[in-house]
Amino acid sequence: MTETIKLLRIYTDEGAYLGDRKVLEVIASRARDAGLAGITVLDARLGFGRSAHVHRRHVFESDRAVVIEIVDEEERLRTFVDGLDDIPDVGLMTLEPVEVLGGKARQTIAEKSA
Numbered sequence: 001m002t003e004t005i006k007l008l009r010i011y012t013d014e015g016a017y018l019g020d021r022k023v024l025e026v027i028a029s030r031a032r033d034a035g036l037a038g039i040t041v042l043d044a045r046l047g048f049g050r051s052a053h054v055h056r057r058h059v060f061e062s063d064r065a066v067v068i069e070i071v072d073e074e075e076r077l078r079t080f081v082d083g084l085d086d087i088p089d090v091g092l093m094t095l096e097p098v099e100v101l102g103g104k105a106r107q108t109i110a111e112k113s114a
Contacts, residue, residue, distance in 0.1 A: 007098045008077045010068040014043070016089035023089050024066055031070055034080050042067045071098060 016023040024041050031039045044065035070077065077095060084090055 004074040005071060005098055005100055006074045006077055006095050008068075008070045008072075008081065009092075009094045009096075010070075010084075011091035011093070012066055012068070012089055013091075014064040014066050018087050018089075023087055024068060026087060027068055027084065027090075030083065031080065034076070034083075036070055036076060036080060037072045038070070040069045042069065071100065 010027060012023050012027075014022070014024065018026050028039050028041065044067060070080070072080075074095070081093060081095075084093075
């Protein structure tokens with residue numbers, strides 16, 4: 001059976017907090033604890049969501065939109081997402097197929113599925 005590798009994208013705001021920690025840091029920490037292959041947090045220059053509030057990238061503001069990307073096996077990502085229910089201010093989450101062509105991540109994913 002071949003594994004189904006997917007890309008999970010989680011949209012949130014840089015200024016979103018869960019207690020005294022930023023939501024993006026909580027998600028990154030949980031992804032590491034779950035043994036996921038890796039995570040990347042990207043700053044968005046401009047964006048808006050359901051509220052239509054425009055988030056712009058300004059030097060002195062922390063209201064920037066961020067995108068968290070995680071690539072791993074579909075089942076592991078779905079299990080991970082189920083564990084995020086307690087985090088407010090998580091926006092849209094998407095899951096899409098990807099083809100891993102190379103790099104260290106390819107080896108990490110192969111080792112986890114062995």
